[in-house]
Amino acid sequence: MLDKETISYEKAILVGIITQNQSEEKLNEYLDELQFLTYTAGGEVVKRFKQKMDKPNPKTFVGTGKLEEIESYVIENKIDTVIFDDELTPAQQKNLSKLLEAKVLDRTNLILDIFAQRAETSYARTQVELAQFQYLLPRLTGMWTHLERQRGGIGMRGPGETEIETDRRIVRDRIALLKEKLRTIDKQMAVQRGNRGALVRVALVGYTNVGKSTLMNAVGKSEVFVEDKLFATLDTTVRKVVIKNLPFLLTDTVGFIRKLPTQLVESFKSTLDEVREADLLLHVVDISHPEFEDHIESVNQILKEIKSDDKQTIMIFNKIDKYQPEFFDVEDLMIERSTKHYSIDEWKNTWMNKVGENNAIFISATEKENFEEFRHKVYDAVRDIHLTRFPYNNFLYPEYEDAFEKEEDSE
Known part of the structure; x- marks a missing residue:
């Protein structure tokens, strides 16, 4: 068994916003959970960034001033990963990936990555791969160049690290293939459930x-x-x-x-x-x-x-x-x-x-x-x-x- 000292954790920061629908107390709860998710994925949270806003910035999720603060901290402290508490839109992810010299993930991406780590059977791996491709499809435009720059680690398991050159058509074909594979397994599992008797x-x-x-x-x-x-x-x-x-x-x-x-x-x-x-x-x-x-x-x-x-x-x-x-x-x-x-x-x-x-x-x-x-x-x-x-x-x-x-x- 590895000693704690020999385990290498990625340095990560968390980002969340306080809105009319999400109080600071509620945000802190979500960030506590996000920190545990990050630890589960193999990361170490070194700082949290919070901002009070009416709604997320459609371009960069947080405001310009807060983004500059995050960018400075990432460079000065050699941060590997920036994790946002809410799901980023494809545009936000693309813009943030260009501006920050680190991997940019959101809560969904992080959960999918943990699932990719934990999937043991062929069936579970197929389920996770399908979910990952469905998440990646609308983000293809700006994501592959970003992924090319980062090798391995949190958020990079699964299709992301092997399909960098993939275009939308191939991804859609892969999604269709995985869905068909799951349908076949689902039928087999339905039969198994039926065979369990009364x-x-x-x-x-x-x-x-x-x-x-x-x-x-x-x-x-x-x-x-x-x-x-x-x-x-x-x-x-x-x-x-x-x-x-x-x-x-x-x-x-x-x-x-x-x-x-x-x-x-x-x-x-x-x-x-x-x-x-x-x-x-x-x-x-x-x-x-x-x-x-x-x-x-x-x-x-x-x-x-x-x-x-x-x-x-x-x-x-x-x-x-x-x-x-x-x-x-x-x-x-x-x-x-x-x-x-x-x-x-x-x-x-x-x-x-x-x-x-x-x-x-x-x-x-x-x-x-x-x-x-x-x-x-x-x-x-x-x-x-x-x-x-x-x-x-x-x-x-x-x-x-x-x-x-x-x-x-x-x-």
Whole structure:
């Protein structure tokens, strides 16, 4: 294993704007996440630049003065990469690439790059490649000369480093080919889903890095890759799980994120089909994250977009072992007590108490805290679904075994 000192990180700066629709507090949250994304991709953030504007500058995203400030800092500090929090238009990316002596990326580009790193199977790589080409197509005019100047590193994985001379026609042909390849694989996967039989399907959904794969490993005894970085898992994993004597299928899906690139939603259609076809969703939430309520809203929005927001759902509030409320000084009259000061028990008495007939559970997947309660709640939900689907198949459950044997004896 490499020592931390031997790992080379690209020096990066982040750029974001404060607008009427995005407060400074909200921007800071997004930049915190962008910094974690940058770290996941192999970069080290050395500075953040923020500007208050009514709306982004259509030519350069930020204003002229702020751009000059960024340009000076990039040159003086030998910055490798400049990352913008919002998706840049092709014109903005072209102009910024000409003006700044560094790679220019936006949030979408960065997420696509992380996906390119994390894609292990041929299917995942095809999905990511399609999303990358769809992102690159409108940006071809000014991007290839920029890419030619930069070799490797964040944002340069995938088609960008091997297709520098590609024109629009070839890229469109490649997109068509990848779509056809995905359609073929999608049909194969649909057949596989059909061949899984009548078992109840349960899907883990949630924001990225909330502990879905850890929970999958704990419940399903599988070996899904787990790491404290964003998008550690890209490939869908399906395991047959048995709780007590009840078998069901448990699926680990790719994590969601705010401002999820539309290209990824389209190219990861089959992965999302696992969610669409699930009978029960386990919405995993990292309660130790200060913005977990925003994460829940983001996941619910994506579930709505893929028409899965009406499915039966159990909320799994994970990482209770890491949850630390902020200290509240009752004598400090300047500070008003808020949800950031709540204990777990206080949170339980908020809106969480009203989640679908008390369909909420607080656990630690790593420490197995409250795990038996979690297993019991999932068992009850899966059992109810199975009984609804197969009302005459009750012999699967212990409480019906005696009655079933007596019925056979009487015959």
